[in-house]
Amino acid sequence: METEQPFSDPARRAGRTYAAAADHYTLPALSFWDRFGSATVSRLRLAPGASVLDLCCGAGASAIPAAHAVGAGGRVLGVDLAAPLLDLARARAVREGLANVEFRHGDATRTGMPDGSFDAVVCVFGVFFAPDMAAFVREMWRLVRPGGSLAVTTWGPGWVEPASSHFWRCVGEVEPSLFKAFNPWDEITTPAALAGLFARAGVPRPAVTASEGRQHLDHPDGFWDIVLGSGYRATIDALSADQRDQVRGSVLAELRAREVTVLRTDVVFGAVTR
Numbered sequence: 001m002e003t004e005q006p007f008s009d010p011a012r013r014a015g016r017t018y019a020a021a022a023d024h025y026t027l028p029a030l031s032f033w034d035r036f037g038s039a040t041v042s043r044l045r046l047a048p049g050a051s052v053l054d055l056c057c058g059a060g061a062s063a064i065p066a067a068h069a070v071g072a073g074g075r076v077l078g079v080d081l082a083a084p085l086l087d088l089a090r091a092r093a094v095r096e097g098l099a100n101v102e103f104r105h106g107d108a109t110r111t112g113m114p115d116g117s118f119d120a121v122v123c124v125f126g127v128f129f130a131p132d133m134a135a136f137v138r139e140m141w142r143l144v145r146p147g148g149s150l151a152v153t154t155w156g157p158g159w160v161e162p163a164s165s166h167f168w169r170c171v172g173e174v175e176p177s178l179f180k181a182f183n184p185w186d187e188i189t190t191p192a193a194l195a196g197l198f199a200r201a202g203v204p205r206p207a208v209t210a211s212e213g214r215q216h217l218d219h220p221d222g223f224w225d226i227v228l229g230s231g232y233r234a235t236i237d238a239l240s241a242d243q244r245d246q247v248r249g250s251v252l253a254e255l256r257a258r259e260v261t262v263l264r265t266d267v268v269f270g271a272v273t274r
Helices: 008-021 032-044 063-070 083-095 133-142 163-174 184-188 191-200 222-228 233-237 241-258
Strands: 051-055 075-080 101-105 118-124 144-155 207-211 214-216 262-264 267-273
Touching: 008 083, 008 233, 032 063, 032 118, 032 144, 032 267, 051 063, 063 075, 063 083, 063 101, 063 118, 075 083, 083 101, 118 133, 133 144, 133 191, 144 184, 144 191, 163 222, 163 241, 184 191, 191 207, 191 267, 222 233, 222 241
Parallel strands: 051 075, 051 118, 075 101, 118 144
Antiparallel strands: 144 267, 207 267, 214 262
16 A cells, blocks of 8 residues: 655645746745845854755745855755746856755655754745644754754744735635635744744754744735735635636725735744754
């Protein structure tokens, strides 16, 4: 009998979602990807020559600053299932003259690499896509060598509010079955929840910190770039063309009326040294 592969389908679903989102991923309204990727890496204080694994690396928001931090003598490997995002990451590495970073298409939850392969393992806004998050964190911890570090960053509560509430209300009105059907980060939006995840994975004494964030938009319509360049893309792509137009029109009309140009982007940082 075939052994069950519990991560395959959710990983593929996340990969499809973010592959579609790649066409909006680097727009100004989504600058939070780079901001929090860099913030995660800066907390690790990577040494020159270190080796880093970035799981669910996306377009390189954390892998690229890690490559700068470890220098020419270090190495960075980014793994993601969204091939178009990896293309963006590779192009960025070329633009920034980085020869010490590689981007690999694959399932971040099952790398097959040996124990203790890296000085640091990083996962920014990716852990919540695994159906068994504790198993994923345990796998990441396995790859950290003694003296190395693991960093996991996730969203805090109320992501992109007040726009998110309008979005889900409008989705619910046109297609109730899709209401919050793809919002996996809701389970770990507090320091206690992220610390609990580390504990369930058998990872001792993490340092977990909540940090407030704000995303400023040039215009309320910028929120739609976020919708199309984030996990919300899965919901939009599941709607018919008419439904998408209806949701977009209703959401943006509400945001324009309220002159919403600042969105909440709180995060929770977790890090631990082996």
